[in-house]
Amino acid sequence: CDCHDKTVLFFGCHLLAFINAPVSESNSSVRSIYIISNDWELFFTGEPCSMVVTWTTFSKTESKVEYSLLGGRLFEMTAKGDATLFVDSGKEKRRMYIHRVTLTGLKPAAAYAYHCGSDDGWSDVFSFTALNNNTSFSPRFALYGDLGNENPQSLARLQKETQLGMYDVILHIGDFAYDMHEDNARIGDEFMRQIQSIAAYVPYMTCPGNHESTYNFSNYRNRFSMPGQTESLWYSWNLGSAHIISLSTEVYFYLEFGQELLFKQYNWLKKDLEEANKPENRAVRPWIITMGHRPMYCSDDDQDDCTKFDSYVTPGLEDLFYNYGVDLELWAHEHTYERLWPVYGDMVYNGSKEQPYVNPKAPIHIITGSAGCREKTDRFNPNPKEWSAFRSTDYGYTRMQVVNTTHVYLEQVSDDQYGKVIDSIWVVKEKHGFSAWF
Numbered sequence: 001c002d003c004h005d006k007t008v009l010f011f012g013c014h015l016l017a018f019i020n021a022p023v024s025e026s027n028s029s030v031r032s033i034y035i036i037s038n039d040w041e042l043f044f045t046g047e048p049c050s051m052v053v054t055w056t057t058f059s060k061t062e063s064k065v066e067y068s069l070l071g072g073r074l075f076e077m078t079a080k081g082d083a084t085l086f087v088d089s090g091k092e093k094r095r096m097y098i099h100r101v102t103l104t105g106l107k108p109a110a111a112y113a114y115h116c117g118s119d120d121g122w123s124d125v126f127s128f129t130a131l132n133n134n135t136s137f138s139p140r141f142a143l144y145g146d147l148g149n150e151n152p153q154s155l156a157r158l159q160k161e162t163q164l165g166m167y168d169v170i171l172h173i174g175d176f177a178y179d180m181h182e183d184n185a186r187i188g189d190e191f192m193r194q195i196q197s198i199a200a201y202v203p204y205m206t207c208p209g210n211h212e213s214t215y216n217f218s219n220y221r222n223r224f225s226m227p228g229q230t231e232s233l234w235y236s237w238n239l240g241s242a243h244i245i246s247l248s249t250e251v252y253f254y255l256e257f258g259q260e261l262l263f264k265q266y267n268w269l270k271k272d273l274e275e276a277n278k279p280e281n282r283a284v285r286p287w288i289i290t291m292g293h294r295p296m297y298c299s300d301d302d303q304d305d306c307t308k309f310d311s312y313v314t315p316g317l318e319d320l321f322y323n324y325g326v327d328l329e330l331w332a333h334e335h336t337y338e339r340l341w342p343v344y345g346d347m348v349y350n351g352s353k354e355q356p357y358v359n360p361k362a363p364i365h366i367i368t369g370s371a372g373c374r375e376k377t378d379r380f381n382p383n384p385k386e387w388s389a390f391r392s393t394d395y396g397y398t399r400m401q402v403v404n405t406t407h408v409y410l411e412q413v414s415d416d417q418y419g420k421v422i423d424s425i426w427v428v429k430e431k432h433g434f435s436a437w438f
């Protein structure tokens with residue numbers, strides 16, 4: 001497929017029945033499913049959505065998804081795809097087949113039942129709702145970074161809330177499993193099984209973090225199925241009144257994997273932002289939201305890049321995002337939650353003293369990397385700069401709803417406090433784009 005035009009969401013699902021069965025050459029073991037959705041071009045033509053299902057087997061098998069409208073005759077439709085061989089770079093050189101199947105012609109907002117696999121073995125039955133392709137849709141997101149295989153404290157709450165239908169999409173802003181390559185990539189397998197109870201039901205969108213860097217991000221690039229032709233490293237997609245850009249901050253830190261990646265991504269970002277800012281596009285999708293792993297700003301007491309005024313990411317991206325009127329920037333990496341006042345060049349640009357987030361004069365940054373991992377949470381520096389608006393060291397995650405073209409709602413959930421909402425803001429913008437800053 002020409003994935004450049006695709007908005008790819010992904011689903012993870014892992015089948016305990018197969019995982020617990022002995023794995024032999026003839027015994028297919030379905031490990032995880034990812035689903036991709038919504039060709040943004042199809043939004044404009046009004047054509048139905050698509051989804052991609054991704055999963056893993058240890059032997060070479062066919063790639064099939066059988067599906068049907070929920071409540072209809074089960075599995076009346078079949079879609080076929082193919083599998084690529086992923087050989088882990090660890091000592092054991094473990095081999096696995098990553099299957100990808102695209103479902104097309106889905107009815108927006110309709111619920112489907114599906115399973116994946118082949119006649120050598122099928123997954124459990126899962127369900128998902130095809131994303132609504134209407135620009136007046138108000139999608140609800142859960143977002144977080146830094147969720148590990150060990151100590152994934154927020155996971156149970158996220159599983160339950162996803163299954164209760166509270167989210168349309170999950171954004172995982174880098175750092176998975178800690179680390180996917182460990183134990184010859186078995187930690188990666190196990191992590192995919194852990195998130196199946198979320199990712200088999202709603203699209204699971206990702207960007208890479210530093211914990212994915214081993215063997216040149218090979219576990220990340222192979223296991224996930226994001227839009228575009230960059231092996232999930234950077235891409236953009238549309239949902240409701242938002243244009244969402246996912247990027248790799250890691251191109252600024254792992255120059256040994258190719259300095260040209262940094263320029264490639266930058267040029268792509270510029271082009272993508274230009275396109276999103278065309279009046280006809282910004283009129284229907286005025287919110288431009290970015291997600292990347294390492295923040296430009298943070299007030300943690302570690303020596304991370306974001307604690308310094310001139311972090312590597314800031315000169316690389318801050319002007320670009322400001323000049324193209326990016327509204328909201330989502331980050332992780334710091335194992336804390338921090339909300340910033342509208343900020344540019346280390347200076348605060350509130351909308352007004354009384355209503356800082358009503359017509360803000362600079363982008364708004366949210367750092368949410370406390371989902372839970374073996375490195376525990378971080379600590380804050382006792383004297384944050386002026387741009388720091390709210391901070392918490394509780395484990396937790398963020399909820400976001402892009403309500404309409406003028407309103408976005410964000411709130412922070414503390415898992416330590418049993419799901420209590422400890423922070424919330426409404427961002428209100430009557431105008432978007434560079435001219436909105438003045």
Ligand SMILES: [Fe+2]
Binds near residue numbers: 209293
């Ligand atoms: Fe990180």
